[in-house]
Amino acid sequence: ALEDLFTTLNRHIQASAFDNVVKFTDQILAIAPDDEDALRCKVVALIKNDHVEDALSAIKSSRKQLDDFHFFKAYCLYRQNKLDEALESLKRQARNDETMLLECQILYRLGKMDACIDIYQKLQNSKVDNMEINSVAALVMAGRSSE
């Protein structure tokens, strides 16, 4: 039953056994092709396993498009260094801490340091671990390290 598959799936998620997560999400999706939890688990597992090309394929081939797929797609494109496409995809996603962090990383790679720093400043109250490492990097690259 679906419940049993999700129980096993959860065990593999807790163990960070990403190949098995993909295997069991595929089993769930064979029964319930539009299951949002299974779709999301599959894409996350592929990303966590650094299989960004497969994650993009999973997003493209899914009949159901989830709210956060634009973010996942943008992240995969960023990993492939397709930075303009990644920004385009991010524009389709509601802005939140995650999307803003990714936007910063894309802008940094594009050399748009001032825009990057502006967003890090907006994120300052959101308590992202180690964010100062990236914001300092952007300040250094912008020649604004005295800030």
Added chain:
Amino acid sequence: NPIVLDLAYNMIEFPDIENRM
């Protein structure tokens, strides 16, 4: 060049599937 971390990767999380089990 200074070190940059992939903080976006850290933000990507599995959904809570407790209620599906």
